[in-house]
Amino acid sequence: MSEITPDLVRHLANLARIDVTDQEVDLFTGQLGLIVDSMAAIKEAVAGDVPATSHPIPMANVYREDVVEPSLSQAEALSAAPDSADGRFRVHAILDEE
Amino acid sequence: MAKDELMNYEKALEQFEVVIGLEVHVELNTNTKMFCGCRNEFGDEPNTNVCPICIGLPGSLPAVNKRAVESSIKIGLALGCDIAPNGRFARKNYFYPDLAKNFQTSQYDEPIAFEGSLEVEVPSGNTFTVQIERAHMEEDAGKLTHVGGSTGRIQGAEYSLVDYNRAGVPLVEIVTKPVYGAGAEAPELAAAYVRSIREIVKGLGVSDAKMERGNVRCDANVSLRPHGQEKLGTRTETKNVNSLRSIERAVRYEIQRQAALLAKGTAIIQETRHWHEDKGATSSGRPKSDADDYRYFPEPDLVPVQPSKEWIEELRAGLPEKPADRRKRVQAEWGFADLEFRDVVNAGLMDQIEESVSAGAKPQAARKWWTGELARIANSQDKDVIDLEISGAYVAELANLVEAGKINDRLAREVLTYVLDGEGSPAEVVAKRGLEVVSDDGALIAAIEAALAKQPDVLDAIREGRMQAAGAVIGAVMQAMKGSADAGRVRELLIEMANK
Numbered sequence: 001m002s003e004i005t006p007d008l009v010r011h012l013a014n015l016a017r018i019d020v021t022d023q024e025v026d027l028f029t030g031q032l033g034l035i036v037d038s039m040a041a042i043k044e045a046v047a048g049d050v051p052a053t054s055h056p057i058p059m060a061n062v063y064r065e066d067v068v069e070p071s072l073s074q075a076e077a078l079s080a081a082p083d084s085a086d087g088r089f090r091v092h093a094i095l096d097e098e
Numbered sequence: 099m100a101k102d103e104l105m106n107y108e109k110a111l112e113q114f115e116v117v118i119g120l121e122v123h124v125e126l127n128t129n130t131k132m133f134c135g136c137r138n139e140f141g142d143e144p145n146t147n148v149c150p151i152c153i154g155l156p157g158s159l160p161a162v163n164k165r166a167v168e169s170s171i172k173i174g175l176a177l178g179c180d181i182a183p184n185g186r187f188a189r190k191n192y193f194y195p196d197l198a199k200n201f202q203t204s205q206y207d208e209p210i211a212f213e214g215s216l217e218v219e220v221p222s223g224n225t226f227t228v229q230i231e232r233a234h235m236e237e238d239a240g241k242l243t244h245v246g247g248s249t250g251r252i253q254g255a256e257y258s259l260v261d262y263n264r265a266g267v268p269l270v271e272i273v274t275k276p277v278y279g280a281g282a283e284a285p286e287l288a289a290a291y292v293r294s295i296r297e298i299v300k301g302l303g304v305s306d307a308k309m310e311r312g313n314v315r316c317d318a319n320v321s322l323r324p325h326g327q328e329k330l331g332t333r334t335e336t337k338n339v340n341s342l343r344s345i346e347r348a349v350r351y352e353i354q355r356q357a358a359l360l361a362k363g364t365a366i367i368q369e370t371r372h373w374h375e376d377k378g379a380t381s382s383g384r385p386k387s388d389a390d391d392y393r394y395f396p397e398p399d400l401v402p403v404q405p406s407k408e409w410i411e412e413l414r415a416g417l418p419e420k421p422a423d424r425r426k427r428v429q430a431e432w433g434f435a436d437l438e439f440r441d442v443v444n445a446g447l448m449d450q451i452e453e454s455v456s457a458g459a460k461p462q463a464a465r466k467w468w469t470g471e472l473a474r475i476a477n478s479q480d481k482d483v484i485d486l487e488i489s490g491a492y493v494a495e496l497a498n499l500v501e502a503g504k505i506n507d508r509l510a511r512e513v514l515t516y517v518l519d520g521e522g523s524p525a526e527v528v529a530k531r532g533l534e535v536v537s538d539d540g541a542l543i544a545a546i547e548a549a550l551a552k553q554p555d556v557l558d559a560i561r562e563g564r565m566q567a568a569g570a571v572i573g574a575v576m577q578a579m580k581g582s583a584d585a586g587r588v589r590e591l592l593i594e595m596a597n598k
Contacts, residue, residue: 015391017193054186054396060404063164066128069135069149077145077153077262087144088259091195093244 004033102379103358107282107350110322110357116284117330118349119319120228122272122295125238126169127306127313131266132237133160133203133400138268140311144261152266154199159399162187166268167210167403169304170235171413173270174211176298176420177230181410185210187235187397195260196239204271206394209234210403217422218294220286221444223436228291229275240265276330284320285349289342292316293446294421300449301418309341310485316345317370320352322360331356332366336380339373341482348373351380428452432461441469446484453490454497463497464490471511475518492517496524508581509533537584542575542591545583549574550595560596568592 009028013020020028071077074087083090105113128138134151150158174181188206214230241264246256272295280287296314299305306313321333334352339345351373356366370383419427428448429439432455442448447468454464468483472493476483496513499505505513505528516527528534536542549571550556559567572588 015191015193015393052396054398055401060184060402062161062401063167064130064135064161066130066163066165067135068130068137071136071147071149072153074143074145077148080155085259088243088261089145089195089198091258091260093246093256093258 004029004036102355104351104354105357105361107354110353111282113324113361114322114331114353114357115278115325115327116280116353117321117323117333118277118280118284118288119333120274120277120288120291121317121319121335122292123238123315123317124173124270124272124295124299124305124307125313126166126268126270126304128163128165128169128268130163132163132166132235132268133266136266139263142263144263147263148265152198153262154197160203162400162403163268166235167405168413169268169302170210170233170270171405171410172302172304172417173272173299174214174233175410175414175417176302177211177214177216177233177272179211179214179230179233181211181405182208183404184208185235185403185405187400187403188394189397190236191393192391195258196242197237197265198240198260198262202237202239203397203400204236204394205234208402210405216291216294216298218287218291219440219443220280220283220290221440222283222286223440224283226277226280226283226287228277228287231273231275233270233272236269236271238264238267238269284353285346288316288318288349289346290444292345293342297421297446297448301421312340315340318345318349318352320349320356321366322353322356331360332368334366334369334371334380336371336373337383341375344373344375347378348380351378355380424448432465434461434465438465445469445473446482450484450490450493454494457491457494459494459497460501463501464493467493467497467514471514475514486518487520488514488518492523499524499528503537503584503586504528504534506535506581506585509535533582535584536579536582537587539587539591541579542583542588545575545578546571546588546591546595548578556592557596560592 006025006029009025009032010020012032013025013028078084078087078089081089126138130136131138131147131152134149136147136149136152139147151160171181185205186208187203188208189201190204190206191201193200209232211233212231214233216228216230217225218228219225240260240262243259243261244256245259274291277284277287292314296307296309299314300307308314316339318336318339319333320336321331323329323331334356336348336352339348352371359366367382371380372383373380418424425439425443425448429436432439432451434442442451442465445468450468451461451464454468455461472486472488473483476486496510496517499513500507500510509528510524513524513527513531513533516531517524521527521530552574553570556567556571568589571592572583572585575583575588576585
C-alpha cells in the first residue's frame with residue numbers, strides 16, 4: 001500500500017491553499033495512493049542504470065538571446081485580475097509569511 | 099515584538115562554537131528576464147515589464163536567457179566551482195502571491211555550479227577559506243506591498259498589492275557549506291564574505307551589485323554547539339539582511355540570542371527570522387518548511403542546460419584577475435603599507451582608488467581622500483562611501499589641485515562639499531566660487547602688513563633667526579583671508595621683508 005494518508009492529503013491541501021472536506025480527503029487519499037503505487041510499479045520495472053529523464057526526446061541548450069521584446073501594457077496585465085489598485089494586483093494579505 | 103534575552107558576546111563564545119552558513123542571491127544585470135523578453139529594469143512603473151510568461155498565464159512557455167546562463171557560469175568559475183555538464187531547472191512549488199505561477203523556476207539537485215571556495219579576509223587581517231557548496235540559477239519574485247492594519251489607508255482593510263516587474267529577473271543563489279572556526283570573528287566573516295561576492299560579481303560585470311537596491315541579498319544561517327560537540331546545533335536563517343553592516347549585526351545578535359536560550363536549556367526552533375535594522379534585533383518568521391514541502395520536480399517546459407567544454411573554457415579565459423591576486427598587485431603598485439592597504443580593502447575602496455590613480459592622482463593622495471574626508475562625510479550621512487556622488491576622476495582632480503598648490507586642504511574640503519552637491523568638477527567649483535588660494539603678492543603683503551602692525555616685534559625676531567615667531571603672523575594672515583592664503587608664500591614674503 002502507498003504511504004498516502006489522510007493527514008498527508010490535508011497537509012498537501014494546506015500547502016496548495018485548498019479547502020478540502022473530509023469526504024474529499026478520503027477521495028484524494030485513494031486517488032493519490034493509486035498514482036503513487038503505479039509509479040512504484042514502474043520504478044520496479046526499470047533497472048538502476050536508467051538515468052532519470054525529464055524529457056522523452058534528448059534535447060538540450062535551447063536558448064533565447066538577451067534581447068528585449070515588447071511587454072504587456074499595465075492595463076492589459078491587470079485586465080484579467082479579479083482585483084487591482086494603483087497599477088498593482090490586489091490580493092488577500094498573507095502577512096505571516098512575509 | 100517581545101524583547102529577546104541576550105548573552106554577553108564574549109561569554110557566549112566561551113561556551114559555544116559558532117557555525118554559520120550564507121546564502122547570497124545575486125541579481126544579474128541582463129537586459130531581459132530569465133525566461134522571457136521583458137525588460138530587467140529597477141524602478142519602472144509597476145506591472146509594465148510583464149508578459150504572459152512572467153505573470154504565469156496559461157499556455158505560456160518559458161525560454162532560457164543565454165546571457166543569464168553565461169553570467170551564472172562566470173560566477174561559478176570565479177568561485178572556483180566545477181560547472182555541471184548537465185544542469186536542469188526544477189519547479190519549487192509554493193503558493194504565495196509574489197510569484198503568479200505558484201512555483202519558482204529554480205534548480206534543485208543539478209545546479210549549474212558546485213564545489214568551489216573563496217578566500218575571505220576579515221578586518222583583523224585573518225583569512226578564512228569559505229567552501230562553496232553550489233551556485234544555482236533561479237528567478238526573482240515580484241514585490242509585495244502590504245496595505246492596511248497598522249499602516250491602514252482604509253481602516254480595517256488588509257490586503258497586499260503585487261508588482262510583477264521583478265518576477266522572473268535572473269538570480270544566482272550562492273550557497274556556502276557550514277563555516278567553522280571563525281569564532282568571535284564570525285559576524286565580520288559573514289560581512290566580508292558578502293563584500294567579496296559583491297566585488298567578484300561587480301568585477302565580472304554580471305550584476306550591478308547594489309545592496310540597497312537588493313541586487314545582492316544575504317540570508318544568514320547561524321547555529322551554536324557546545325565546544326567539542328560534533329553534532330551541529332539547530333540553525334536559524336535570518337532573511338534578507340540588506341547591508342554589510344546589518345549582516346554583521348544580525349549574526350552577532352543571533353549568537354547572543356541563541357546562547358541565552360541554550361544556556362537556559364531551551365531548544366532553538368528551526369525557523370526563518372527577520373532582521374529589523376531600526377530595532378537592531380531579529381524576530382521570528384515562519385517555521386522553516388521542509389524541502390519536501392516544496393515538492394521539487396524537473397521543469398517539464400525547459401530542456402537541460404549542457405554547456406560545452408569549449409564554451410566554459412572560453413569564459414574561463416575571459417575571467418578578470420582574481421580579487422586576491424589583484425589585491426597583491428595593486429598594493430605593490432601603490433606602495434601602501436599593510437595597515438593602510440587593509441583599511442582600503444575593508445572600506446571596499448580599491449576600485450575608487452584605482453580609478454583616481456588612473457586619472458592621475460598619486461596613490462597616497464587618493465587613499466587619503468577616499469579613506470579620510472570622503473569616508474567621514476559618508477559616515478555622517480549614514481551611507482557607504484561608494485554611494486557618494488563623486489567619481490574617482492573628480493577625486494584625482496581635487497588631489498592634483500592641492501598638489502599644484504592651487505588650493506590648500508581646507509579649501510579642498512570646502513570644494514568637495516560643492517562637488518558632492520552636484521556643482522561640477524573640482525576645477526569648475528574652484529573657478530566658479532573663486533576658491534583658489536591667494537598667492538597674489540599684493541593682497542598677501544597688505545594682509546601681512548596689517549598683521550605686523552599688531553605684532554611689530556616679529557620682523558626683529560626673524561632677523562635674529564627665531565623663525566617660530568613667523569607662525570603668529572602666518573596665522574593672523576590666514577585668519578584675515580579666511581584660510582585661502584598660500585601659507586608658504588606668506589612665509590617667504592615675511593623673510594624677504596625682514597631681510598630688506
